[in-house]
Amino acid sequence: MEHTNKFSGKAEGYAKFRPDYPDQLIIDWKQEHGLNEHAIIADIGAGTGIMTKKLLDFNLQVVAVEPNADMRAVAEEKLRHHPRYTSINGTAEHTTLPSETIDFITVAQAFHWFDLKKFKAECKRILKPSGKVAIISNSRVIDVPIMQEIISIYDAYCPEFKGFSNGMEEHPELYQAFFANFTTKSYDHPLIYDKESFIGRHLSASYAPIEGDAAYEQVVAAFRAVFEKYSTDGEVVLPNVTVCRCGELGSC
Structure with a gap:
């Protein structure tokens, strides 16, 4: 399956x-x-517009580029009335944006899907000379028991699971090759879920089954059991750190 289609059928849950x-x-x-x-x-790689909306909330002007029609439609329905929002059907490697028109590029939870060499070339083309790129991820804290059980479920039922963010966090050299220089900042951002949102969050992963797949009911039952094991007063708190790498680009 092409990367652009991996979230088809998952947009609403995402x-x-x-x-x-x-x-x-x-x-x-x-x-x-x-x-x-x-x-x-x-x-x-704006997806359903989670980062886009956050930027718009701060009165910033945003061009959201997303190739998946399902994801883009959800974002457009949610944000189309905002005067500072523009939606583009494009990929990271071919945004269709004019050259040297962009001040700042954000990539939230999508960097691991890109052809990094082609994406860097496209960034250099569309950025103004002083422009920067920010790569953002919500990074799970995995050395806690609940996360180990979540990983075990993915390992057991999801053949395409290769680690969170496709294992990107285990390869810092990819960021070093992408940027000429960059800074890394981390923000504590714990995530609070009730049962519905806990199960829904984990089914929204690209590698998780969708309703009708053979393993779907087993996966739902497994996540339900984990929630019930670790919840307090109907909620689970997952430790999470938002990591931002921001800087200027190196040569292609």
Whole structure:
């Protein structure tokens, strides 16, 4: 299956159950990189618009680039009335945006899907000379018992599971090759779930089964059991850190 189609049929669940990002992340970008109402931000691999909406909430102008029709439609339905929002059917490697028109590029939970050499070339083409790229991920804290049980479920039932974010966090050299120089900042961002959102969040992964698949009912039952084991007063808190790598690009 092509990467652009991996979330087909999952868009509603993705929009409903995937976590957002801390306000302080955007505040820091505004302070450290001079983002203001005149800046044009390209949110690449924008999905259902989780990062896009966060940027719009801070009165920033956003061009959201997303190739998956299901995901893009959910974002457009949610954000189409916002005057500072534009939606583009494009890929990370071919955004269709004009050259040297973008002040800042964001990539939230999508970097691991890209052809990094082609994406870097496209970033260099569309960015203004002083432009920067920010790569953002919600990084699970995995050395806790509940996360070990979640990983075991994915290992048992999801053949395409190769680690969270496709194992990208285990390969820091990819970021070093992508950027000429960059800074890394981390933000504590714990995630609170009730039973529905806990199960929905874990079914929204690209490698998780969808309703009708052979393993679907078993996976739902397994996640339900984990929730019931670890919940307190009907909630589970998963430790999570939002990580942002931001900087200038190296040569292609």
